Every structure is written in structure tokens, then in C-alpha cells.
């Protein structure tokens with residue numbers, strides 16, 4: 034009798050455990066705007082720059098593809114502004130958008146430190162509308178929302194540039210999380226099919242697996 038009771042109790046506890054882990058899995062998905070803002074604000078709340086103050090390595094290489102004149106640049110999900118400020122220091126007219134007011138405040142401090150300006154927009158970029166053909170260059174580093182691609186193509190001028198970078202499903206760290214926000218192998222090529230491909234790379238022999246692309250809109 035006692036052994037039967039013990040078996041029953043262990044079955045109940047296994048079910049409770051699997052339900053818990055399923056709940057946690059569901060909560061891991063991208064949250065609604067408010068939840069997203071709260072969790073990113075929290076992430077950026079320390080004095081340290083989570084993504085550093087230096088621009089992404091790839092951006093420092095890819096700027097050679099851009100025209101040598103003052104450009105209107107949009108940095109999507111700009112965070113604490115490492116790429117925004119880099120582009121502003123190159124003399125461009127830069128707008129950045131991010132849902133986290135804490136991140137944009139830190140980007141403002143970074144701009145001040147570097148004696149440059151940018152326009153910061155605190156908003157959910159999935160709901161925000163920029164003008165058609167408003168920008169010469171659009172940067173999108175580490176924010177993947179496939180529904181945004183058509184909008185990005187629309188916001189950039191014909192002849193303008195899109196620079197996009199994200200982790201892929203092969204990344205050993207990120208692949209443990211929600212794969213929806215990771216690029217499939219070579220996916221960037223198909224997402225921007227029909228536009229002029231300037232440069233594409235997908236790192237497969239490095240610790241972190243990242244894919245990036247430079248596109249010129251036709």
C-alpha cells in the first residue's frame with residue numbers, strides 16, 4: 034500500500050515538473066511591448082554598457098561600401114548606441130529607435146562623451162512608421178523580426194543601403210534560447226532577394242555564429 038502511494042506521488046511530481054518547464058518555455062518568447070520594455074530597461078540598468086561602447090566589428094568594415102557624403106541613417110533597436118554614435122562620429126545624420134528609455138538615455142550620455150548628436154526615438158519599432166524612402170542607410174544589428182523586412186526595404190531610398198546582422202541557429206549560446214529570433218543558414222540572402230547584394234558573410238568556424246549582409250536597394 035505504502036509503495037503504491039509513493040509511486041502515485043512521484044507521478045504527480047513528474048507532471049508538475051514538466052508543466053512548470055513548459056510554462057517557462059512559453060514565457061521565453063518575445064513579450065508584449067510593456068513586458069519587452071520592462072525586461073530590456075532592467076538589462077540596461079547598470080552603469081556598464083551591455084554591448085560595449087565600440088561599434089560592431091562588421092560595421093567598421095562595411096562603411097567602406099557607403100557613399101562618401103553625409104547620409105541619413107536609421108539604427109533599428111539601437112540599444113545603448115554603440116553603432117549610432119559611431120555613425121554620428123562619421124558625420125552622418127543619425128536617428129535611432131529602441132523600446133528601452135534606459136538604453137537611449139545611455140546612448141545620449143555616449144553621444145555627449147563623443148561630442149556628437151543623434152535623434153533618439155523611444156518606441157516599439159514593430160508599430161512605428163517611418164516615411165517611405167526616408168533613409169540612405171538602415172542598420173539592424175541583433176533584432177530579428179521577419180515581418181519588419183518589407184518595412185525596412187520601404188523606408189530605405191532606392192540606391193540606399195541596408196546593413197543587417199544577427200546570430201544564426203548554429204550559435205552555441207543563442208541556440209539554447211528561442212530559435213525564432215535566430216537566422217537560418219543563408220536566410221539573409223533570401224530575406225533580401227531581389228535587391229543588389231553587396232556583401233554577405235556567415236561565420237561557421239568561430240565561437241559565435243553570426244550572419245551579416247550589406248544590401249543596396251534597387
Ligand SMILES: C[S@@+](CC[C@H](N)C(=O)[O-])C[C@H]1O[C@@H](n2cnc3c(N)ncnc32)[C@H](O)[C@@H]1O
Pocket residue numbers: 066069073074084089109110111112113114115116130131132133136156157158159173174175176
Ligand atoms: C540585442 S539588442 C540590440 C543591440 C544593438 N543593435 C547593438 O548592436 O548594440 C536588442 C534591442 O532591441 C530593443 N527592443 C526589443 N524589442 C523592441 C521593440 N519592439 N521595439 C524597439 N526596440 C526593441 C531592446 O531594448 C534592445 O536594446
